[in-house]
Amino acid sequence: MRILMVFAVLVLPDLAGGAFIARDGKAEAVIVSAEPNQYAATELRRYVENITGARLEIVAPGALRNGMLNIVVGGPLARKLAPMEGLKRDGFVLWRTKAGAHEVLVAAGNDDAATLYAVYDIIERFGATFLITKDILPETVRDLRAPDVQLKIESPFPRRGLLISNIYPNRGIWHLNEVKAFLDQMAKMKMNYLQFFWFEHEPWIDFTYRGEHKLLGDATTKETGYMTWRYHYGSQLTKDIEVGREHFRGRERMAPAEFQHVETPEQAFRVAADFLREIIRYARTRHIKVWLCIDPTTLQGNHARFARRATNLQLPFHPILGTHMCPADPVLHEINAERVKALAETYPEAEGYILYRPEMYPDCPDLEDQALFARERGRFDGVLRLWDPYKGYERKPDIVRDSNIGSVHIALKALEARDRVAPRAHIAIGGIGRGYLLPFIDKSFPKDVPFTDMESRAIWTPAGVPMEYFGGMGARERTLVPRMDDDSAMFGMQFNVNLYYKDRMLEGSLENGVAGFAGQLNRARGTEQNTLYLAAGAWRPHLTPKEFYSEYAARLFGERAQKSVETAFATLEENEEYLGWTGAGNFGCCGVIQEVSHAYGFYRQANHFDGPRNWDGFRKSSAKRIEQFEHAAGLLDRAARELRSTEPLAAPRGKAELAYLINKTESYAMLLRTLVAARRAYLAFDDAFRDRKQVGEAEFVRRLDASMEMVRQARRMGRRTTEKFAEIIDHPSDLGTLYRANLFLVTGLELAEKTFENVWNFHHGRDYTRPVEWTRIYHPYPTFAPPW
Numbered sequence: 115m116r117i118l119m120v121f122a123v124l125v126l127p128d129l130a131g132g133a134f135i136a137r138d139g140k141a142e143a144v145i146v147s148a149e150p151n152q153y154a155a156t157e158l159r160r161y162v163e164n165i166t167g168a169r170l171e172i173v174a175p176g177a178l179r180n181g182m183l184n185i186v187v188g189g190p191l192a193r194k195l196a197p198m199e200g201l202k203r204d205g206f207v208l209w210r211t212k213a214g215a216h217e218v219l220v221a222a223g224n225d226d227a228a229t230l231y232a233v234y235d236i237i238e239r240f241g242a243t244f245l246i247t248k249d250i251l252p253e254t255v256r257d258l259r260a261p262d263v264q265l266k267i268e269s270p271f272p273r274r275g276l277l278i279s280n281i282y283p284n285r286g287i288w289h290l291n292e293v294k295a296f297l298d299q300m301a302k303m304k305m306n307y308l309q310f311f312w313f314e315h316e317p318w319i320d321f322t323y324r325g326e327h328k329l330l331g332d333a334t335t336k337e338t339g340y341m342t343w344r345y346h347y348g349s350q351l352t353k354d355i356e357v358g359r360e361h362f363r364g365r366e367r368m369a370p371a372e373f374q375h376v377e378t379p380e381q382a383f384r385v386a387a388d389f390l391r392e393i394i395r396y397a398r399t400r401h402i403k404v405w406l407c408i409d410p411t412t413l414q415g416n417h418a419r420f421a422r423r424a425t426n427l428q429l430p431f432h433p434i435l436g437t438h439m440c441p442a443d444p445v446l447h448e449i450n451a452e453r454v455k456a457l458a459e460t461y462p463e464a465e466g467y468i469l470y471r472p473e474m475y476p477d478c479p480d481l482e483d484q485a486l487f488a489r490e491r492g493r494f495d496g497v498l499r500l501w502d503p504y505k506g507y508e509r510k511p512d513i514v515r516d517s518n519i520g521s522v523h524i525a526l527k528a529l530e531a532r533d534r535v536a537p538r539a540h541i542a543i544g545g546i547g548r549g550y551l552l553p554f555i556d557k558s559f560p561k562d563v564p565f566t567d568m569e570s571r572a573i574w575t576p577a578g579v580p581m582e583y584f585g586g587m588g589a590r591e592r593t594l595v596p597r598m599d600d601d602s603a604m605f606g607m608q609f610n611v612n613l614y615y616k617d618r619m620l621e622g623s624l625e626n627g628v629a630g631f632a633g634q635l636n637r638a639r640g641t642e643q644n645t646l647y648l649a650a651g652a653w654r655p656h657l658t659p660k661e662f663y664s665e666y667a668a669r670l671f672g673e674r675a676q677k678s679v680e681t682a683f684a685t686l687e688e689n690e691e692y693l694g695w696t697g698a699g700n701f702g703c704c705g706v707i708q709e710v711s712h713a714y715g716f717y718r719q720a721n722h723f724d725g726p727r728n729w730d731g732f733r734k735s736s737a738k739r740i741e742q743f744e745h746a747a748g749l750l751d752r753a754a755r756e757l758r759s760t761e762p763l764a765a766p767r768g769k770a771e772l773a774y775l776i777n778k779t780e781s782y783a784m785l786l787r788t789l790v791a792a793r794r795a796y797l798a799f800d801d802a803f804r805d806r807k808q809v810g811e812a813e814f815v816r817r818l819d820a821s822m823e824m825v826r827q828a829r830r831m832g833r834r835t836t837e838k839f840a841e842i843i844d845h846p847s848d849l850g851t852l853y854r855a856n857l858f859l860v861t862g863l864e865l866a867e868k869t870f871e872n873v874w875n876f877h878h879g880r881d882y883t884r885p886v887e888w889t890r891i892y893h894p895y896p897t898f899a900p901p902w
Contacts, residue, residue, distance in 0.1 A: 273630030275307030283850030339373025358840030581622025603697020725803030
């Protein structure tokens with residue numbers, strides 16, 4: 115019997131020698147609970163029955179059974195039988211002991227949440243693996259033993275969770291029951307913290323300014339429940355999907371079931387409020403605290419017109435982020451007061467509300483704002499010294515300093531408004547790549563205002579996240595937002611465990627008193643290893659990638675397949691790092707893929723029938739991109755071979771997950787080769803025109819013919835890639851990828867082919883006026899400066 119104080123999660127089963135819970139498919143244990151319907155007790159019974167077929171009886175604490183193992187799930191009896199005093203928040207015990215003549219296993223913590231974690235820890239010791247998208251259960255057995263242990267298990271991090279937004283069609287298409295399933299998985303992974311982030315053009319709150327409601331429909335469409343951007347994302351109707359439409363049953367629109375019939379902004383506001391209130395309520399039943407996140411520096415387009423707007427970002431609104439505002443205008447602060455009031459009144463059950471400072475750096479050159487900046491510059495000059503590791507993202511120090519003056523001023527004004535309009539509301543301050551500001555603003559905000567910040571060497575700090583910026587703030591709560599996936603590479607799975615380890619996100623948080631994390635999650639499926647590493651690391655902060663992948667491979671696929679799967683994971687991690695943990699921008703969240711948008715640019719070029727113009731930049735970037743993608747495709751091929759070699763060896767429990775891994779690895783390699791093929795085709799097309807005078811008309815036409823066939827081949831490859839991806843769709847977050855694959859790789863490359871084909875026809879004396887319906891992707895944008 116082991117008696118330990120440990121940080122533990124993702125442990126391998128160790129059941130030898132323990133008392134029987136089930137033998138020959140029959141119960142050999144009872145569950146002892148003071149509450150017959152206690153969720154933790156019913157979960158333990160459910161999983162034991164799924165694994166063994168035996169259904170355990172739930173009995174009262176006064177009814178311990180002789181000759182059976184009594185599993186005490188929480189309650190006063192557990193405190194008498196196990197040493198629970200001094201446990202940290204969320205800590206729990208697994209404690210084999212005796213109560214008189216009765217055999218006992220205590221699974222308990224000091225509250226319901228910790229007791230639930232104890233039960234899930236036992237279930238993991240039975241061989242179950244909890245992923246953010248599903249359970250992977252061990253093979254059915256008729257005999258099951260209890261772990262013969264005495265353990266106190268604690269986490270140094272009281273906040274363990276995720277941040278979800280709609281920057282990619284993931285959260286924005288989940289039905290309510292799918293969100294609840296996601297929350298269930300969070301609880302199983304011992305997560306207790308959810309940041310729910312939205313952009314201002316989404317319908318989660320309604321409020322008025324000067325009698326005018328927030329306008330919906332300029333940046334978003336009713337086909338998405340007014341949640342997802344309308345520009346360059348097609349119709350958002352599943353009837354227009356050519357490949358894999360069968361996976362969208364029950365979704366006529368790219369929106370949750372609850373939003374399928376929303377026709378007006380008024381309906382959207384009502385449905386959204388009910389939807390999110392139910393998420394918050396349900397999360398509380400799983401001991402998950404929800405914080406709602408907004409950006410107080412941006413407004414919806416119609417309200418923004420009442421105040422001064424930043425001049426260096428798109429107007430009348432950014433199609434994704436909203437309209438960036440200037441800090442010295444009192445109208446902005448009046449509107450934010452209404453916004454904070456609406457937040458608190460609409461969602462009083464949320465634990466708090468986070469005011470995120472923007473990722474962008476708005477510029478406000480007008481006199482009033484410049485006067486504000488001039489007053490504060492001396493105080494903010496120290497920020498620029500802290501900013502040094504971040505210089506690669508925004509290179510203009512004056513803009514960095516002044517923009518931060520503005521965003522901090524706006525947040526402080528919003529905090530003042532809170533005191534007037536919603537004094538009981540708990541406010542936190544967030545940032546996106548603004549870790550360098552934390553030591554500075556620690557002096558500006560009250561200590562009861564938590565800080566949270568999104569950080570990654572992949573985007574902001576190439577030399578690594580300066581975790582020391584999170585330290586030295588005493589009692590202030592600080593949380594870190596790692597990126598579970600990068601929104602520039604939303605087609606392939608992402609393997610970022612090495613990234614988190616190199617950035618010292620766990621050990622650095624431990625050293626600097628960070629309360630925990632909320633990993634930004636765009637796409638849940640295909641990122642399970644990332645979320646599980648942080649969930650496990652929250653209890654084992656010194657967990658290395660090698661240790662993690664060794665345990666992960668053994669749990670999912672068994673010891674015979676373990677080494678080969680570990681090798682494949684290492685190759686996938688190598689590929690992720692090779693592409694800069696951003697996929698080198700191969701399939702982004704926030705615009706049309708470059709291989710399609712470039713063809714659209716050619717279509718819009720004046721007189722494109724005489725060939726491309728001003729393609730030097732495209733030619734230069736293509737050389738590097740082709741080299742990167744070809745090398746990455748080779749790494750993916752190697753990983754796929756390594757995964758396929760394990761098929762005869764993998765344990766039955768892991769067969770389905772192994773098939774998924776193979777499918778998504780192979781389809782990712784196909785994507786990269788499709789993008790290479792498209793670029794090579796465009797370059798060959800350009801070459802034909804560039805060399806036309808030197809080679810003569812006949813050779814020019816021959817080269818044009820050859821390049822046209824290359825364009826057609828790229829289009830065929832795009833469709834085959836989408837078909838491959840669609841072979842396995844087992845979670846709603848992959849539907850967003852499948853929709854975009856149809857839009858870009860099927861429709862987009864078809865439109866590119868038609869665009870080039872008209873030019874080709876022109877030079878063959880054939881009809882060159884066939885319409886090319888680029889509006890199938892691009893919606894008209896209400897400005898002369900469209901965002902593509």
